[in-house]
Amino acid sequence: MGQGMSKSNNVYKDAYNRCLRLLDETRSLPSEPELGALLGVSRTTVRSILARMEETGLIAWNKRAKTVLRDPHPDDFFPEEETDTLAEIIERSFMRRLLAGGAEAGMQINELELAREIGVGTTSVREFLIRFSRFGLIEKRRNSHWVLKGFTRAFALELTEIREMFELRSAAAFTALPQDSPVWGDLDRLEGEHRVLAREIATRFNEFSELDERLHRLIHRASRNRFIVDFYDVIAMIFHYHYQWNKAQERERNEVAIGEHLAYIEALKSRDLGKVDAACRRHLKSARQTLLTSIPESRPPQKS
Amino acid sequence: MGQGMSKSNNVYKDAYNRCLRLLDETRSLPSEPELGALLGVSRTTVRSILARMEETGLIAWNKRAKTVLRDPHPDDFFPEEETDTLAEIIERSFMRRLLAGGAEAGMQINELELAREIGVGTTSVREFLIRFSRFGLIEKRRNSHWVLKGFTRAFALELTEIREMFELRSAAAFTALPQDSPVWGDLDRLEGEHRVLAREIATRFNEFSELDERLHRLIHRASRNRFIVDFYDVIAMIFHYHYQWNKAQERERNEVAIGEHLAYIEALKSRDLGKVDAACRRHLKSARQTLLTSIPESRPPQKS
DNA sequence: CTAATGTCTTTTATCGTGAAAAAACAGTTT
DNA sequence: AAACTGTTTTTTCACGATAAAAGACATTAG
Numbered sequence: 001m002g003q004g005m006s007k008s009n010n011v012y013k014d015a016y017n018r019c020l021r022l023l024d025e026t027r028s029l030p031s032e033p034e035l036g037a038l039l040g041v042s043r044t045t046v047r048s049i050l051a052r053m054e055e056t057g058l059i060a061w062n063k064r065a066k067t068v069l070r071d072p073h074p075d076d077f078f079p080e081e082e083t084d085t086l087a088e089i090i091e092r093s094f095m096r097r098l099l100a101g102g103a104e105a106g107m108q109i110n111e112l113e114l115a116r117e118i119g120v121g122t123t124s125v126r127e128f129l130i131r132f133s134r135f136g137l138i139e140k141r142r143n144s145h146w147v148l149k150g151f152t153r154a155f156a157l158e159l160t161e162i163r164e165m166f167e168l169r170s171a172a173a174f175t176a177l178p179q180d181s182p183v184w185g186d187l188d189r190l191e192g193e194h195r196v197l198a199r200e201i202a203t204r205f206n207e208f209s210e211l212d213e214r215l216h217r218l219i220h221r222a223s224r225n226r227f228i229v230d231f232y233d234v235i236a237m238i239f240h241y242h243y244q245w246n247k248a249q250e251r252e253r254n255e256v257a258i259g260e261h262l263a264y265i266e267a268l269k270s271r272d273l274g275k276v277d278a279a280c281r282r283h284l285k286s287a288r289q290t291l292l293t294s295i296p297e298s299r300p301p302q303k304s
Numbered sequence: 305m306g307q308g309m310s311k312s313n314n315v316y317k318d319a320y321n322r323c324l325r326l327l328d329e330t331r332s333l334p335s336e337p338e339l340g341a342l343l344g345v346s347r348t349t350v351r352s353i354l355a356r357m358e359e360t361g362l363i364a365w366n367k368r369a370k371t372v373l374r375d376p377h378p379d380d381f382f383p384e385e386e387t388d389t390l391a392e393i394i395e396r397s398f399m400r401r402l403l404a405g406g407a408e409a410g411m412q413i414n415e416l417e418l419a420r421e422i423g424v425g426t427t428s429v430r431e432f433l434i435r436f437s438r439f440g441l442i443e444k445r446r447n448s449h450w451v452l453k454g455f456t457r458a459f460a461l462e463l464t465e466i467r468e469m470f471e472l473r474s475a476a477a478f479t480a481l482p483q484d485s486p487v488w489g490d491l492d493r494l495e496g497e498h499r500v501l502a503r504e505i506a507t508r509f510n511e512f513s514e515l516d517e518r519l520h521r522l523i524h525r526a527s528r529n530r531f532i533v534d535f536y537d538v539i540a541m542i543f544h545y546h547y548q549w550n551k552a553q554e555r556e557r558n559e560v561a562i563g564e565h566l567a568y569i570e571a572l573k574s575r576d577l578g579k580v581d582a583a584c585r586r587h588l589k590s591a592r593q594t595l596l597t598s599i600p601e602s603r604p605p606q607k608s
Numbered sequence: 609c610t611a612a613t614g615t616c617t618t619t620t621a622t623c624g625t626g627a628a629a630a631a632a633c634a635g636t637t638t
Numbered sequence: 639a640a641a642c643t644g645t646t647t648t649t650t651c652a653c654g655a656t657a658a659a660a661g662a663c664a665t666t667a668g
Binding site for chain 1: 648649650651652655656657658659660661666667668
């Protein structure tokens with residue numbers, strides 16, 4: 001099916017699904033521009049959504065009046081997999097191959113083959129590879145193919161080295177922020193969420209990764225340096241797949257991490273540079289350890 | 305002209321030009337694979353080159369025998385501008401616009417317009433923007449346009465902050481390299497070239513930038529960290545355009561920088577961490593100053 | 609007269625296509 | 639038989655075209 005397909009309408013489908021969830025809460029929808037702002041899409045997309053909602057009898061739509069007629073049914077939703085960006089699909093597919101073994105370092109990456117395998121055009125794959133190259137896992141040979149550098153121990157060490165450098169500096173900058181900065185409020189809120197999660201860790205341990213990212217991003221932002229802030233994308237991406245990949249002792253690991261986070265937050269609030277430094281180092285060290293244990297040990301260099 | 309053009313043959317033209325320069329030195333050319341390795345292109349391209357050289361009477365070509373018949377004439381060469389990569393063309397064009405003023409921060413970037421203006425396809429522009437985004441000068445709005453962040457004072461400060469962090473660490477790693485590492489030889493050679501240039505600074509001052517890049521890259525490589533090494537691309541790119549842009553007191557600036565480099569090299573050779581740190585800091589501080597003075601002062605934020 | 613809706617235009621995202629260049633394969637020469 | 643040349647196949651690079659989505663403009667409602 002669909003061989004001449006030019007562009008998927010995932011933006012529309014995703015926004016439609018999110019709009020459906022809104023329906024439960026109100027008896028009538030707001031204006032088109034307002035809805036657009038709420039869903040993060042243009043009015044054009046909003047109108048497509050409204051048109052379909054009218055068609056399927058979810059709402060009655062006449063100019064400004066958008067009255068909800070019935071609650072959404074499970075199969076009013078578009079299937080999850082149709083709401084993903086092409087970039088997400090390609091990334092997932094690529095990472096699956098990379099982590100599922102058989103992906104030796106030095107192996108060459110074939111754009112055409114990847115594109116065919118995933119069922120997308122070569123342009124999209126090319127653009128993905130260019131974007132992905134900043135993560136340091138692949139490299140381009142001048143006017144030739146891409147080469148896989150591999151998700152190795154060396155990679156993890158290089159990544160964490162930078163991470164530690166950046167985060168120590170950001171954490172120090174954090175303590176220097178004025179008392180009336182909104183970050184202190186954000187920090188308090190995060191602390192609260194950590195405490196709640198710590199209490200319910202038995203059932204909700206998998207919600208930690210999201211909290212982890214939010215805390216570290218808040219701290220990195222204090223550096224006010226775009227290169228430091230952007231670098232967190234690399235870390236986030238790696239940890240995202242790492243969490244999915246390594247489920248061993250997830251609960252215990254997250255429980256420990258929450259404890260470290262709380263100590264870290266405490267240190268930040270004390271504004272004592274020495275304490276901050278110590279708490280930050282302690283947490284990053286254990287994060288590095290966790291990452292390293294999930295990577296298969298590489299053979300020591302052979303003497304021939 | 306050329307509206308259905310699919311791919312320029314700049315690889316061929318550039319390699320052809322470089323091959324012409326080889327002709328002066330020998331009476332006959334080596335084998336096809338050897339020539340390919342020498343020029344950094346595939347044998348397919350080598351054969352195209354040889355075919356044309358035969359056509360234009362530069363060589364007689366019969367299987368293994370490739371005898372040079374005459375010296376190349378200036379108009380045997382392809383014009384310089386036809387040997388550039390599309391990526392180079394787009395980058396130059398883009399940077400010219402950016403530096404030539406009128407490029408306010410926050411301005412939106414239009415792919416189609418850029419493509420038309422430069423006379424290339426939209427795909428190439430898109431791929432360029434994706435690649436270029438890692439330099440921190442532009443940013444993408446989710447499923448919408450690109451936004452220019454501007455070549456501002458803030459940018460220069462953020463860039464140099466990272467640079468200083470990375471280079472101090474690399475320089476420290478450098479001193480820890482074993483005595484038999486080839487870097488010490490490289491360093492000696494660079495020192496020699498610096499001394500020669502220092503002597504002939506009056507006429508050759510514009511050759512400094514290349515030397516500068518080679519020294520700093522050598523040092524950064526000692527970090528053995530791909531993120532640090534790759535980050536030098538950002539620095540190199542910025543300084544490349546900065547050198548073209550700001551010609552004021554170029555000779556004096558470069559003379560000072562050579563002095564700093566020599567002191568820096570001396571410190572590295574002494575393997576004294578304290579000296580290295582001091583020399584590195586001194587040089588980076590003046591490099592930052594040079595960069596900052598070339599950026600027009602931004603107005604302080606208005607109170608309204 | 610402001611803020612919405614209705615309509616039209618522009619821009620982005622993605623594909624298939626074809627030429628340039630690389631790479632693989634097959635046949636020769638020394 | 640090792641290394642080269644001749645030939646064929648693959649892969650990368652760049653384009654124009656087209657649907658999705660954004661954005662601009664014109665019109666109308668409150």
